[in-house]
Amino acid sequence: xxxxxxxxxxLRRVLDRWNAAVDAHEPQHVAAEFTADAIFQGLHPYTVGPxxxxxxxxxxxxGMTAAYRxxxxxxxxxxxxxxxxxxxxxFTDRPTLTVYLSVLVKPTPDGLLAAARAHRAx
Numbered sequence: 001x002x003x004x005x006x007x008x009x010x011l012r013r014v015l016d017r018w019n020a021a022v023d024a025h026e027p028q029h030v031a032a033e034f035t036a037d038a039i040f041q042g043l044h045p046y047t048v049g050p051x052x053x054x055x056x057x058x059x060x061x062x063g064m065t066a067a068y069r070x071x072x073x074x075x076x077x078x079x080x081x082x083x084x085x086x087x088x089x090x091f092t093d094r095p096t097l098t099v100y101l102s103v104l105v106k107p108t109p110d111g112l113l114a115a116a117r118a119h120r121a122x
Contacts, residue, residue, distance in 0.1 A: 007073035011083040014105050015068055022066045027057035063092035081105045
């Protein structure tokens with residue numbers, strides 16, 4: 001049986017690496033968490049694939065950090081977990097920005113990878 005705790009553990013394996021790379025301002029490490037066909041939408045038009053992810057995070061200001069909280073999970077298939085998160089992005093020179101993020105995580109031969117979409121809070 002697929003429990004919420006199991007789903008959250010799968011998500012955290014990807015999200016903790018993503019979070020560490022965002023906090024360290026390492027765009028290529030952030031991008032390494034995404035599949036080759038990942039559809040990624042930050043607060044700019046969407047891109048497909050890790051290069052768009054790297055470009056997006058490279059454009060973010062140094063000192064930006066992220067703190068995420070998993071709000072909901074769903075197991076869409078045995079090897080596919082959907083997560084809905086709240087993420088607070090903190091900056092050195094402006095107020096914290098809260099966004100909602102949906103992430104789809106699946107295993108690959110190299111480990112778990114994700115596709116993500118961000119939604120700015122109202």
